[in-house]
Every structure is written in structure tokens, then in C-alpha cells.
Amino acid sequence: MMRLFSPRKTTLMFVIRDKTRTPLENLEPVLREDIQKIWDSVSKPQAHKETPLSDFFNVANLRQRFFHSIAPGGLAGDRRGVVPASGFLFSAQQIWKVIKENKDLDLPAHKVMVATVRCEEIANEKYAGFTANESWCLLEEAVQSGPVAGFGKKLNSILYSCLSEYDAEVAYFDEGVRSSKRKLLEEKLLQLVQPAHNSMLGHLRFGTLEKFKAAFEKALNDGEGFSVAARNCTESYMALFDEGYEDAAVELSNWDSSKVRDKLHRDIDAHVDSVRAAKLSELTSSYEANLNEALSGTVEALLDGANDDTWPSIKKLLQRETESAVSGLSSALSVLTWMKMQRRRC
Known part of the structure; x- marks a missing residue:
């Protein structure tokens, strides 16, 4: 039985029912004597043959400890060894199970288990x-x-x-x-x-991309340069995404948004590339049409009045108009090409 006792003292509290007119000070010695008899009858190892009851149990001054129960030294002042009320039923069942099986009762381990x-x-x-x-x-x-x-x-x-x-x-x-x-x-x-x-x-991500497309198109329609419009809109709407992500952040998590952000950036780049490709096609077709128009009428007139200088004149005309068209097209394309190179470096 001694195995069930821990070095930390246990408080014994007795409730006296049907109290008679006998004063409490007269009942107390009788109760103490009965408790001592129980203690004396307990089988104890040799080392504890003479160990008093008070070494294991609190048996005195309980009234003050009850009145000041949550103060240090009170009945509930030291909560390290107690089990919360919600776990009491399970705790008591497990303690009784250990007692019936006559096993060592390890209260710290029991507390962890509960x-x-x-x-x-x-x-x-x-x-x-x-x-x-x-x-x-x-x-x-x-x-x-x-x-x-x-x-x-x-x-x-x-x-x-x-x-x-x-x-x-x-x-x-x-x-x-x-x-x-x-x-x-x-x-x-x-x-x-x-x-x-x-x-x-x-x-x-989807909403930010759609807003970028609309803003980029508007900037180009308003006459803003392609490279400037692409750069400004990209910076603006990536920042808008970052703000939205902060608003949606879950504070307890350490989730990384970089994959979603990178996907948005790739989508924006892809859209800029598609618009650039369309612009390139449009510019090429426009300069081809202008070149054909510039050559067709003049060449036709030269052929109608053909002489020894006709072919040299046509050759000079073709060279002049071609150089003019190439120069104009190159100038128009330089902005698009420069912007693409800048984005690749980023």
C-alpha cells in the first residue's frame, strides 16, 4: 500500500454528518485517534515503521487552509498535482483500475495520461x-x-x-x-x-490578370508607348496582387504564395508577348501595303513610257522606297524589341 503514496502530501478532509451537540473540540481527538489507529494498522516497510502519519498526509490546520484555499499553501494553492474537473471521472476510473490490479501508481505519468x-x-x-x-x-x-x-x-x-x-x-x-x-x-x-x-x-490571380489586360489596352489606346505601358501596368498590377494576398493571408500558416505570384507574372508576360506579336504583324502588314502602294503607281507609269532608263529608274525607286519602309518599320519595332529584352533581363 505504501507504493500508492507520493512524497507530496495528500490532504485528508472529513465531513461529519448529523453533528450532535458534542463540541467539535471534543470530536476532533476521537477522529484523530481513529485515523491514527488506521495508520498504525497499515502494513509498512521497515524504513517506515515509525514514520508518522503527518509525513504523508496533511492533518492539521485545515480550517485556515480551506478558508484560503487558492492561496499558496491552501487546499488548491498548488495545482501541479491535480486533475481538472473535466478529467476527474476518467482520472478516478484509471486510479481505481490501478488499485484493483495492485500496480504501482505513478501519479505524474497518470496526470499526463489523463x-x-x-x-x-x-x-x-x-x-x-x-x-x-x-x-x-x-x-x-x-x-x-x-x-x-x-x-x-x-x-x-x-x-x-x-x-x-x-x-x-x-x-x-x-x-x-x-x-x-x-x-x-x-x-x-x-x-x-x-x-x-x-x-x-x-x-x-485571375481578377488581377483581367484588370491588367484592360489597363494595358487602355494605355496603348491613349497613345502611351508600348514599353512604358507594359512596364507601368506590370508593376502596378503585381503590387495590386501583393495587396490582395496580404488581405487573404492566414496568420497561423506559413504558406508560400510565390508559385501563384510567379504564375501571374508569367501570364502577364504571355499577354504582353501576344499583344506585341499582334502589333508586329499589324506593323509589317501596314508597311508592306504602303510599300506596294508607293511602287505600283510609279512603276506602272514608268513601264507605260518605257525607254532605256526604265529599268534603272525602277531599280532606284525600289531601293529608295524599300529603304524608307525598312527604316520606318525598324524604328517602330525597336520599341517593342527593347521592351522584350528588358523583361528577359528581369
């Missing part, structure tokens, strides 16, 4: 509560169809609320156990909400 079971149960309850949370369900549904303003703030609030509830319910369990179970709960919650966050980033 904390492990209860913290895990509480974490599972909070996870289930989160999945059924109306605010989360509405947010998850909304982000499937489009971007949600303040997505990060709303999701962070729901997550922190869930974790705060967990923290409140496990506050008196073993610190190491409750911390490890909290971390697992965080991981499960983040795994649950990540698809919604990815959807939000997808909407953000």
Missing part, C-alpha cells in the same frame, strides 16, 4: 465544431464562386476563436500535452481551410 486523453477529446470536439461553424461554412461556400473581401480577416477570426475555446478548456492540464495537442489541432484546421485559401488566391 491530459493526453482529455486534450485530444477536446481538440476533436473543437475541430468538429469548426467544421459545423456557420461563419466558416458561409465563407467556404462564398469563396467557391468568387473573391471574398476581407477573406483573411474573417478566416483568422474563426480560427482564433476555435483555438481560444480549446485553450480555455485545457488550461489546467499538463502544459506539454496541451501544447502538443494544440499544434495538432492547428495543423488539422489549416489543412481543412487551405483549399478555400487556394481558391481565393486563384480568384485573385
